[in-house]
Amino acid sequence: MERFLQYFFDGLSQGSIYALLALGLVIIYRGSGYLNFAQGEMAMISAFMAWWFADMGLSPWLAVGVAVVVAFVVAMGVERFIIRPIGHRSPFAVVVASIGLFLGLNALAPFAWKVTIPEAFESLFPNEPTDFVSVGGAEWREQNIGVLVVLAVTAGVLYLVFQRTRFGLAMRAVASNPESSPLVGIRTGQVLAVSWGMAAAVGALGGAMVASLRGNVDASMMLTIFFAATAAATLGGYDSLLGAVFGGIVLGVFENMVAGYQPDVVGQELKGVVSLLVILVVLLVKPSGLFGSQRVERV
């Protein structure tokens, strides 16, 4: 039981990170139908920015806040000046462009900050060896609880924005029928730009959480996490925010359980393969994911 709880708690925080990244993927996918391959690297750059701001003397949380805002603004520009013009020509070109962005950002980080080894990142949560809550003999570290809380707050804010605000209604309208949206006066371009901004902001939070858990920033920090996040979004359904959260948490816990209970067969090295299997199984059994909408439409 103790062992089970331990894997469960560790899985929860890992899953929260997958969920944050998956939320970003879903926000962009809902708006434009694109899978943003650069989501993970955008988060990595944001984590670097947070580290950089903190290094300049900002308090850790303030540094993360500034990085989130910068990510929001820059991603809006990326949508407006790179993605949208390319998308007018060919949707497939956008996929290629986002892969290009992925590679470019990955190379940019060590270049821009002149770092070749991981730089230390101060934990955002209490992280002394004694900072844990004991539950059934397992240690639920406060750092892990903190990441879960960040996910819960983010998901709650997103829910309110989407369901309770006028702009959220516009975002849902564009997701449902982009052709009809201008006919009610919605500026679809504005909605898409803000979608990218929101996705990048949520991703930046995810990147900061990863840096906080690892204790450092590194150009390769988001690689496996990004693929796990795509698996989480596939599992939850690519157009469902709830699905992204659920998919991320389930995948994180599942992965940790498998790796924990089968250390010889799977272990830490093969943990990432679990997400690949999840993608395959979901696509074979239920392509729309657990919460994704299978369009029901009477004519």
Add this chain to the structure above:
Amino acid sequence: MSELLLEVGGLHAGYGPVEVLHGIDLTVATGEVVVVLGANGAGKTTMMRAVSGTIARRGSVRLAGDDIGRTSPDAIVRAGLAQVPQGRGTFVDLSVDDNLRAGAYTRKDDYVGADIARWFEVFPRLAQRRTQKAGSLSGGEQQMLAVARALMSRPTLLLCDEPSLGLAPLIVQELFGILGRLNSEEGLSVLLVEQNANLAMDIADRAYLLETGTIVASGDAETIRNDDAIRKAYLGY
């Protein structure tokens, strides 16, 4: 004749290299119902899209005197023109309520809720389904929703693109009855495109006949009805 609400002059439009409209002139006066008749492929939908700005166009389009020939479709909605697109175009994943709220996206006043209640009175079947997703409604209900959604922006001019398409005759009758009442009781101006023209002609003040992208006849509804050739070809009796 009262003042002109919509003035279209020399309107050209098409898709890519294919030109569909070859210079159309058309007007709608305030308080009028104008019907554009035409066969399949005559360019009726293209004309509606060109007026509402959803496709590229050339020529002049004026709404209440203001040039909207280069205005983006969302700004045209704010200027007071709402379009019910062909095939309804509802937000199928959103509830009926949210569809109507989206229709009021351009408004910032406090009467959105009151307007929703009002259109639920006019379209009682929507009221029963207010929390259902639009995609689960029948075709007729979706058409009602599309009309109500357009009216939520409080337009001065309503464009309806073949609202009768695929609907049972009784529902078509109900819909045209409602449009006629809105026009006579509240002075809503309507530009209506129809292939099934009999019912449309009942509420029309004037009509145009569109053939392969050109207006070939126009006049008040009575005259058009009494033209033998048009009657046989478009009104079917």
